[in-house]
Amino acid sequence: MNLYLRYVKMVFRCQMQYRVSFLLTMLAQMLIPFSVFAGMLLLFQRFHLLGSWQVDEVMLCFAVIHMAFALSECFARGFDMFAQVVSQGEFDRILVRPRGTVLQVLGARFEFSRMGRLCLSVVVMGIAVSRLSIAWNPLKVLSLVLMVSCGTLVFAGIFMLAATLCFWTLQGLEVVNIFTDGGREMAQYPLDIYKKEITRFFTFVIPFGMVNYLPLRYLLDRPGSMAWHALLPLCATLFLVPCVLLWRFGVRRYQSAGS
Amino acid sequence: MIRVENLSKTYHVPKRSTGVKAAFKALVKRETVAVEAIRDVSFHVAPGEMVGYIGPNGAGKSTTIKIMSGILVPDSGTCEILGRTPWKERMAHVKDIGVVFGQRSQLWWDVPVQDSFDLLRDIYRVPAESYRKTADRLTEILDLADLLTTPVRSLSLGQRMRCELAASLLHSPKLLFLDEPTIGLDAVSKLAVRQFIRELNREAGTTVILTTHDMNDIEALTNRILLIGKGHILYDGGLDHLREQYDTVRTVTVDYREGQIPPVLDGVEMSRLGEGRVRYRVDTAIVKVSGVVARLSAELELKDVTIDAQPVEELIVRLYREHRI
Numbered sequence: 001m002n003l004y005l006r007y008v009k010m011v012f013r014c015q016m017q018y019r020v021s022f023l024l025t026m027l028a029q030m031l032i033p034f035s036v037f038a039g040m041l042l043l044f045q046r047f048h049l050l051g052s053w054q055v056d057e058v059m060l061c062f063a064v065i066h067m068a069f070a071l072s073e074c075f076a077r078g079f080d081m082f083a084q085v086v087s088q089g090e091f092d093r094i095l096v097r098p099r100g101t102v103l104q105v106l107g108a109r110f111e112f113s114r115m116g117r118l119c120l121s122v123v124v125m126g127i128a129v130s131r132l133s134i135a136w137n138p139l140k141v142l143s144l145v146l147m148v149s150c151g152t153l154v155f156a157g158i159f160m161l162a163a164t165l166c167f168w169t170l171q172g173l174e175v176v177n178i179f180t181d182g183g184r185e186m187a188q189y190p191l192d193i194y195k196k197e198i199t200r201f202f203t204f205v206i207p208f209g210m211v212n213y214l215p216l217r218y219l220l221d222r223p224g225s226m227a228w229h230a231l232l233p234l235c236a237t238l239f240l241v242p243c244v245l246l247w248r249f250g251v252r253r254y255q256s257a258g259s
Numbered sequence: 260m261i262r263v264e265n266l267s268k269t270y271h272v273p274k275r276s277t278g279v280k281a282a283f284k285a286l287v288k289r290e291t292v293a294v295e296a297i298r299d300v301s302f303h304v305a306p307g308e309m310v311g312y313i314g315p316n317g318a319g320k321s322t323t324i325k326i327m328s329g330i331l332v333p334d335s336g337t338c339e340i341l342g343r344t345p346w347k348e349r350m351a352h353v354k355d356i357g358v359v360f361g362q363r364s365q366l367w368w369d370v371p372v373q374d375s376f377d378l379l380r381d382i383y384r385v386p387a388e389s390y391r392k393t394a395d396r397l398t399e400i401l402d403l404a405d406l407l408t409t410p411v412r413s414l415s416l417g418q419r420m421r422c423e424l425a426a427s428l429l430h431s432p433k434l435l436f437l438d439e440p441t442i443g444l445d446a447v448s449k450l451a452v453r454q455f456i457r458e459l460n461r462e463a464g465t466t467v468i469l470t471t472h473d474m475n476d477i478e479a480l481t482n483r484i485l486l487i488g489k490g491h492i493l494y495d496g497g498l499d500h501l502r503e504q505y506d507t508v509r510t511v512t513v514d515y516r517e518g519q520i521p522p523v524l525d526g527v528e529m530s531r532l533g534e535g536r537v538r539y540r541v542d543t544a545i546v547k548v549s550g551v552v553a554r555l556s557a558e559l560e561l562k563d564v565t566i567d568a569q570p571v572e573e574l575i576v577r578l579y580r581e582h583r584i
Contacts, residue, residue, distance in 0.1 A: 003381050
C-alpha cells in the first residue's frame, strides 16, 4: 500500500509537468459525460418517468456508476492501457522487479484528468441527494460509499480481464469496450428497465446490479428491498477473484515484445 | 552462478499476410508460425565472471537474457541462477539481479533522476543505511552529482546510460545483465561505461553478462565469449583462442619509391592504394608474412612497412560466415 502511494505520487508529479494539457483533458473529461447527462435530462422532460423511476432517482444511479468509472479509469489505468504498457517494454521491466505484477501494473499509469468526470458526478449526486427525501441511517451512508468503491473495483476487474487478453493477442480489443463503456451506459440507468436476460447478466456475471441497482432500491426504500441489500456491493467484489486468477495464468504465457 | 541446460523456446507468432481477403480470414482463424528462438542452449558461468554474449540480430540473445532474468518461460530445459529457477521463483530471483536494457529506460521520464532512485529503493526494499552508502558510491564513481536533479528527458544519452547503470545497481545485485549498454554512445561515454563495468566486476565481484554488437566492448571487458547463431551456441571460449583459430590474416602496407612496380605474389591479394603505395592481404595459414616482406624488400626500395592484424569485427564476420548465420 505504501509503495502504491509512492507510485501515485510519482506519476502525479510526472503529469504535472504538462499542466496545460492536463487541465484541458480534465475539462474535456468533464464535458463528455455532461452531454450524456444532458441527454438524459431532455428525455425526462419529455417522458417524466423511466419505468417506475423519477429523474432524481436515476440521477443518483447515474452519479454512482460514473464516479466508479472515473475512479477506476484513474487508478486502474495501467490495466486499461495495458497493450501500451506491453508494447513499450514496460512489462518486461515490471517482471524484473521484486514486487507483484498487479501492484506494479496499477502503479504504471494513473490518469488524474479523470477527476473531471468525477467532479461532474459529485455535482450530480449532490443535486440528486438534496432533492430526494431519503431516510438516511448509518447503513445507508455505508451502502452509498460501498456502491462507489466496489463499483470502482468491478470496473477495475473488467479492465484487468481486457488486459489479460493482451497475453494472447495485442489487437482487436475493442470488443472489451462492450463491457466497460457499454456496461457503464447500461448501468447508469436502473437495471429493471431492461429485459430480464440483460438484468441477470449484469447482476450475476458482471455484477453492476449489485453495486448499483439493488442497493439503490434499498436506499430509496423501494418495496421488496431488504437491509442486507445494502451490503451487496461487497459481494460484487468477488468478481475480482476470477479476474486475478486469469491474470496470473496469462502472465505465464507472456511472450514479451521483441528486443 | 548460472547453469543453463538444453534451454529451448519457440514463439508462436501470427502469420502476417497481405490483402483484405487474408485479413478477414485471419479474423476467423488465426494461423500462427512457429519461430524457434533458441534450441538446446547450454552453458555455465562462474561467480565473478564476465561473459560477452554475441550474435547477429535475431539469433536468440534477447530470448536467452529474458529467460535468465525471469521475463519469459522457456518451453523446455533448465536454468538455475544462484540455485533458483528464474520463472518459478521470480520475486526472490530478481532481487539478486540487475538488468540494463540499453534501448529502454528504467527511469521515470519526467522527474529528476533522484526521484527514480528513491522509488527504486522502495521497490527493492533497500534498507536506508545501505541505500545511502551504495547511492553515494555510485554517484561518485559514475560522476552523477550534477545529474541527479535533472529530469531524465533532458539528459544526453551518455548521461542517461550512467544513470541507468546506477539505477540497476542500487540494490547491490550479484548478477548484472547488460543488453547493449554502449549503443548510440559517443566515444567518451563508451569508455566511461566500459571502465565502470570493469571496476564493478573487479571490486564488487559482480558477475556480468553482456550482449553487444560493438566488439570493442568485448575486447575491453571480457575474455570469454558466447557466440549464438540461429538459436544455437556456436562458440564458447576465450577471445584469444578465437584469434589463434581464425585471425590468420595480416595486411602488409608498403610505401615504396615511385616509379617501381610492386610484384604480384602467389596466394596473396594485392591492392594498389595510389602511386607508391600498395597493400597485400596475407593469409598466414598459406604464406608467411616474413616471406612476403623479404620478397618485397628485395624487389622494391621500401620507405615504410606496416603490418596489421584484422579488427575483431572482421573476425566475427568471418565466424558468422563460417557458421552460415
